[in-house]
Amino acid sequence: MTVLDSTLVNVAISALGEDFTTSLSTIQWVVTGYTLALSMAIPLTGWSARRFGTRTMWLVSLGLFIGGSLLCGLAWSVPSLIVFRVLQGLGGGMLMPIGQTMLVREAGADRMGRAMSIVSVPAMLAPVLGPLLGGVIVDHLSWRWMFYVNIPFCAVALLAAVRMLPRDTERDTGARLDLLGILLLSPGLAALVYGLSEAGNGTSMTGARFLGSAIAGVVLVVAFIVHAIRKGEGALIDVRRLSTRAFTSATGGFFLYSAAMFGLMILIPLFARIVRDESALDAGWLLAPLGVGAMITMLVSGRLVDRFGGRWMAATGVVIVLAGTLVLTSLDLTTPRTVIIGAMFAVGIGHGMIAPSLIAMSYQGLPPTAIPTATTGVNIMVRVGSSFGTAMAAVILQIAIRDEIPGSSGGLNEAATQPPALLTSAFTETFWWTAALLLAALIPVLFFPRRRHALRKGPTTL
CATH class of the missing domain: 1.20.1250.20 (MFS general substrate transporter like domains)
Incomplete structure (x- = not known):
């Protein structure tokens, strides 16, 4: 559902604009805000899994995604919908890598390919099914059901996780968040993704928004790599490994x-x-x-x-x-x-x-x-x-x-x-x-x- 939501809303942009009586450039942030939140949340995965445990962070991320989905369906204005989409994206951004981490640890070398086949199925089908499901919902139901449809599936996943996932027994309570690393990498990735999305939406490759975002993103990511090499094991992502x-x-x-x-x-x-x-x-x-x-x-x-x-x-x-x-x-x-x-x-x-x-x-x-x-x-x-x-x-x-x-x-x-x-x-x-x-x-x-x-x-x- 988290991957599906990356494409599901695309087909409803015009319907959202008409319902809230706003411009396309404004309503586009319903899609962009979710994408940027996904990008900014991913770098936090490694540290949060070490500090709090994978099971705990899976439950927290899933809870954020469910809560964000419900609030998006209840949104009363464009600003509220954009804010709730960001909340939804913050939860969704960590779900896939945390789930993947748990699968890799449990699978071991002998079953790695099979485990990755499981991971790849939703990642492959969601971009294909998203526009189709979104079109059906927009044509026959309210756009709000694009967010409500997440809730039953994710609620089942939440209950299954509480019941079936083993408790976190190994946590590094002393793991400190690399604050400088997160201030460099998360905004850097967001700037890169935003600049590329602007180019994909038809903005000129020489336009100010594309160039400004792309250059800022590259500079921040390169600065993070330099910082991570110097900091070593304590970095947000230990690139040396x-x-x-x-x-x-x-x-x-x-x-x-x-x-x-x-x-x-x-x-x-x-x-x-x-x-x-x-x-x-x-x-x-x-x-x-x-x-x-x-x-x-x-x-x-x-x-x-x-x-x-x-x-x-x-x-x-x-x-x-x-x-x-x-x-x-x-x-x-x-x-x-x-x-x-x-x-x-x-x-x-x-x-x-x-x-x-x-x-x-x-x-x-x-x-x-x-x-x-x-x-x-x-x-x-x-x-x-x-x-x-x-x-x-x-x-x-x-x-x-x-x-x-x-x-x-x-x-x-x-x-x-x-x-x-x-x-x-x-x-x-x-x-x-x-x-x-x-x-x-x-x-x-x-x-x-x-x-x-x-x-x-x-x-x-x-």
Whole structure:
């Protein structure tokens, strides 16, 4: 539900604007506030898990998410809705990495691939199902049900956690929060994600908001890395522990792959809506084969990773996704819908091989005490990579539309009134850039060390 909420509200922006009688630029903060809160909460995961225990922080985070969801449904104004979305995001931002940390600790080296397959299923299906579920709710119910729908699912999870999760027996009550680290990293990530989202929303790459946010984000993140290297073990994220070839190559590949995948996931619905003039629901259904394909391979890829290692599994998956993307580079007005569905199914087949492999590979060779730090690092790379990919796809498409249609601003509303043949060329050009990102992702994956290092299993100390 936390991942689903990242995309669920997107389709209700216009309905929210009409209900609260406010501008699009204002109501957009309902989405942006949640995304920024997610990004700022992730760095706190490692420290909070050490200090208070994973079970405790899971319950607290889930409680924040449920409370935020309820308050969002009851919101009486735009400012109240934005504030409650931030509260919801703060809880949701820690849920995935904390849950992932618990799974990794319990799975051990022999079951790492299978555990990561479980983690990857909701992360894969939520972006696909979000627009579909959001469309159904907006069309047939009040927008408030987009938030109420979280409550029963998360309430069951909360009750199950209280009853089933083992109590925290190992806490480092002396663990101090790296205040300078949090003041550098959390705002830095938020600034980066905000700048990239501005570019993805159509802002020029030379615009003040994009440049200011992106530069500030890069400066703060670099300053944090310098600070963390100097501080060492007491840093918010001990980056020295992550300076292994396995972690660097796995997370580097994940960053580039996430960028390509999320770029692809915004281009397909846009192509269907703008070029083929299909309904929002029909456009959303084009992403469904991706989820189906991923589910098929995720059922077996985790076990294969545990047995043979993830290097060639991930590389094969990237090649399959690349093959599906290359089919999309030749789309035109006469391309049958079945061809697009087949290409997205192939992309899903490849994705189901890649995601569990790369997550499992990122933990190899790390001691158990580094698990929270590694989990935080993986989630940060995925968050920034997905934002980068969305922004890159949107900006390249905007530039391609301007090149194809002289005098055009490249805006999507204006593009919808232009000849579909010209727009098709702009989309296929952008698909080629996505294919280039996939090729780039293959490089760090192939550099992953041949020898498979085991994650030590047994009593762990956070």
